[in-house]
Amino acid sequence: MLQIIQKSIAFLVPPVCPVCGENLIDPSRELVCRDCFQKVSLSFTDSGRVRVSGRIPVYFPLVYNGPVKHMMHLFKFENFESMGKFFARAMMSKLEEEGIDFDIVTYVPSHPARIREKGSYPTKFLAMEISRMSGRPVKGLLRATRYKKSQISARDRRENIRGFFEAIDEIEVEGTVLLVDDVITTGSTMAEAGDVLYRAGHKKIVGITAAGKV
Ligand SMILES: [Zn+2]
Numbered sequence: 001m002l003q004i005i006q007k008s009i010a011f012l013v014p015p016v017c018p019v020c021g022e023n024l025i026d027p028s029r030e031l032v033c034r035d036c037f038q039k040v041s042l043s044f045t046d047s048g049r050v051r052v053s054g055r056i057p058v059y060f061p062l063v064y065n066g067p068v069k070h071m072m073h074l075f076k077f078e079n080f081e082s083m084g085k086f087f088a089r090a091m092m093s094k095l096e097e098e099g100i101d102f103d104i105v106t107y108v109p110s111h112p113a114r115i116r117e118k119g120s121y122p123t124k125f126l127a128m129e130i131s132r133m134s135g136r137p138v139k140g141l142l143r144a145t146r147y148k149k150s151q152i153s154a155r156d157r158r159e160n161i162r163g164f165f166e167a168i169d170e171i172e173v174e175g176t177v178l179l180v181d182d183v184i185t186t187g188s189t190m191a192e193a194g195d196v197l198y199r200a201g202h203k204k205i206v207g208i209t210a211a212g213k214v
Contacts, residue, residue, distance in 0.1 A: 054191025058207035088129030103175030167200030
């Protein structure tokens with residue numbers, strides 16, 4: 001009976017591309033449809049592309065536009081873990097391509113209220129996946145002290161985000177800390193998180209995000 005119900009549901013709702021709604025040709029293997037995938041493959045960044053936010057270099061494998069933006073929304077706000085896994089793999093490939101070595105993985109923290117409200121923790125998810133692939137341990141080094149950011153111009157964002165994060169404690173980390181975030185836009189979040197880590201004693205920090213505004 002259950003099988004019949006499942007089949008009829010499958011019949012009523014054919015598996016579609018979560019980005020554009022087109023039917024998928026091979027739903028067991030496709031994350032998005034072929035059209036969207038083609039667009040995503042055009043969004044990969046060239047090697048050597050890095051942004052400097054505050055005192056840390058930030059690498060990102062994808063340009064934040066088109067289907068990438070849509071996929072990020074599905075991952076962050078609709079809990080599509082398959083998208084997160086795709087992003088984490090792209091981030092790992094980028095780190096390998098750039099020859100970035102690191103000893104510990106950490107992430108830009110979410111406020112506990114955000115985690116409760118959305119039922120997910122995207123940056124931690126990405127960090128855990130990168131940890132699994134790289135064999136480096138993941139450790140939460142930062143906590144978020146406030147939840148809502150006010151909507152203000154990019155120019156003022158750096159001021160606005162000051163004091164948003166604090167170091168959990170003075171954990172001695174030998175070597176390089178990889179700081180993970182989902183997207184880099186103005187760079188103010190990475191700059192602030194990097195600063196807090198630096199002041200807590202972590203002198204070698206490299207940032208990685210799934211996507212970035214260019
Ligand atoms: Zn599509």
